[in-house]
Amino acid sequence: MAINQKEAIKYNHKHLLGIQYLSIPEVNLILDESLAFVELNRQENKKLKILNGKTQINLFFETSTRTLSSFELAGKRLGADVMNMNVLHSAIKKGETLIDTAMTLNAMHPDILVIRHQDSGAANLLSQKVNCAVINAGDGRNEHPTQALLDAMTIKMKKGKIEGLRVAICGDIMHSRVARSNIYLLNMLGAEVRVIGPSTLMPKNIDAFGVKVFTNMEQGLEDCDIIMMLRMQTERMDGSYIPSTREYYEFFGLDYKKIKNAKEDALIMHPGPMNRGIEIDTSLADDINRSIIVQQVEMGVAVRMACLKILMESKQ
Amino acid sequence: MAINQKEAIKYNHKHLLGIQYLSIPEVNLILDESLAFVELNRQENKKLKILNGKTQINLFFETSTRTLSSFELAGKRLGADVMNMNVLHSAIKKGETLIDTAMTLNAMHPDILVIRHQDSGAANLLSQKVNCAVINAGDGRNEHPTQALLDAMTIKMKKGKIEGLRVAICGDIMHSRVARSNIYLLNMLGAEVRVIGPSTLMPKNIDAFGVKVFTNMEQGLEDCDIIMMLRMQTERMDGSYIPSTREYYEFFGLDYKKIKNAKEDALIMHPGPMNRGIEIDTSLADDINRSIIVQQVEMGVAVRMACLKILMESKQ
């Protein structure tokens, strides 16, 4: 029945804290809603009134260019009043003060708080202290749900489906919330997920994630449809995790030679910003037959618009 | 006569520079207008068009999270175009350059300039150089009028009145514009104002302020209805003003033991951000039967909306 069906695809949460809390229908709802916003963003007039009268606060404890911009534009294009909070990392004492900041902001009656924080669990903690909807824009090594959703949207737009695809996530799996959220989501949507990286950058409990683990790039990339490269954080490059960036590139940097192991029509993704010449060959990154990195950014704004809209609707 | 009455409650200034320049009817006008905005901010749709077509510039020479956010949201919710000026303290040479900055901004035809500056008198100086309305968001040790107004609004909402209440302001009275503006306002509205703090942090001319001075917390808190804690600035903690933060907390930090000297239903306020464990016990700060600190933040947005509205109306 139509009514049941419509109820089935309701979003049943107050917040968007992680992919691990979402159901398949909820994910599909977000991806379906995103499509309209992809179209909107390509038009001359990109402005709606859906969030008129609403207040969105972007509370970023880590510097970010693209994620913050993406959320800011998403909110503004939906008509919300958007405020960015410049939180200097050094000025914040951890623990209680995040809560004090949360309580303060909450008293200003925002409707949506978008938070990025260096500590895993920060978004969950915040969500327990405020009345408004909280979106996790990345918390420590835990989750970055809108990144995984925009990645899924990008794959769907380019490949027409996700189910049955072989996806390799490559690089610093251990420290990556992008990897974690993508593993949850791609598994949920029926992809075959592989992770590839040096053993020093592989989480100890990786077996629990339901993925195939490779420490050899050529083997891992075999017959892959999608290759997701992760950003190598500069703070991991001091020798304790990898011998040198040159050696890392030699073994784990994606180049035209290694990509031959993947399918002929394999596509490359990267959450950005890229370290060209470290995790990815610079020509390959710009190869419009291979790289869908800019499409990820485009999908990012659309997916975040969908998330903002759905959270405001489910509130009512 | 109704007409006279209406004239009596007109706001008769171009600017809002300090509580010391306001009359009782003007204060009451602001507090009365704030009430509608308290209600508005609690609704789903928090947007008005009162300031459509107006430009508000927030010019903050000192870093601030809550005051800047509060003014930004206040202006946006009233429909103004709001611009924050990031003024790096180091990049500014004092004196003339404040005026150059003022003249530059003035030439852009803002309608409202909200200024925070480390020097006492900066807002007054600015107001003499520009055509638009100036709101003092804190100038040196001088005044912070919207803080005092939001504090008065909070007390009124919680206690139903201000007249006749015994209010203790505790901590670093000497360096505090919050204390100064609150002393002016609470005296004006008929409260009995006490100040409590170590003698090293008491202004020399404190007798001129019409308050009772205490250097003993237990005595000062006796039968108080309201306890306003001030933030201890970290730069005062180096030993020249107080022996140590531990000793300061022992004698002047508000805890469950000292608060017993106040009335049973005494309420605690703090302008934020708090130094938990230095000027206030952390449990007490979160005690919803005692602490009205988050209500202060809520009233802050509403009071600032009222100030913006009234200044734009009195201009016409």
Place this chain on the structure above:
Amino acid sequence: MAINQKEAIKYNHKHLLGIQYLSIPEVNLILDESLAFVELNRQENKKLKILNGKTQINLFFETSTRTLSSFELAGKRLGADVMNMNVLHSAIKKGETLIDTAMTLNAMHPDILVIRHQDSGAANLLSQKVNCAVINAGDGRNEHPTQALLDAMTIKMKKGKIEGLRVAICGDIMHSRVARSNIYLLNMLGAEVRVIGPSTLMPKNIDAFGVKVFTNMEQGLEDCDIIMMLRMQTERMDGSYIPSTREYYEFFGLDYKKIKNAKEDALIMHPGPMNRGIEIDTSLADDINRSIIVQQVEMGVAVRMACLKILMESKQ
């Protein structure tokens, strides 16, 4: 014929990268359109809907107060969604990464990108990589076209014309994009342009610019109608370009004595921010019979509104 005339004054570019690419009719179109915005900005209601639904991103790689503010207000008053990108100079690796940033922003579908960058040619490079209109808000030593346009607008408002005026540009010609853009524009509009400065701060190819060169202030100022002072960058003051700031002021600082060489009604301009007492006497800078520095700021917002409007119209 009216139709031909109308076609003649069309703006024929997608971008605004430099004065050197503009024709006289295009310049006049911008100045004519600016006039309406000068009026608008002086009114109570300063808001239009011309850019509703459009996204303007201000991408500033150099810190700036007045240019960024001017563009931000211009966009907001025209109804655009305006986003400022905080690009920390240190966090950006040159060359490719500007392109990566450009590609990322482009994928978010902005309509206008306003860029300031420390490298000459950055705006041109960016314009080749994005679909939207690019406005150069200053690139290295190359151009700063909106500054020259606002300067021309200011002269026109004050003197009624530009043709036939004698204009002296004084100071650090070599490093100045303001000088470069003004030389192009003033020459184009029929002014007689002179440059004055120490030989160490004069570009080697200055003869190619069609200006008269003076290293003596008194001679250079003779019978001038307009005196444009340039900002002396503090990084030039270390002795390699000028012996000392005191000596510089003695020979090239504009004061009441030197200005006597100019016409009696000569007017003083400065792009700001001023170094009072280094390139200009502080009283003279504030002399409302001489200085039209604040008018430049006022014209700045209007001219930028005209540029934004024209670029959006020429796009359709």
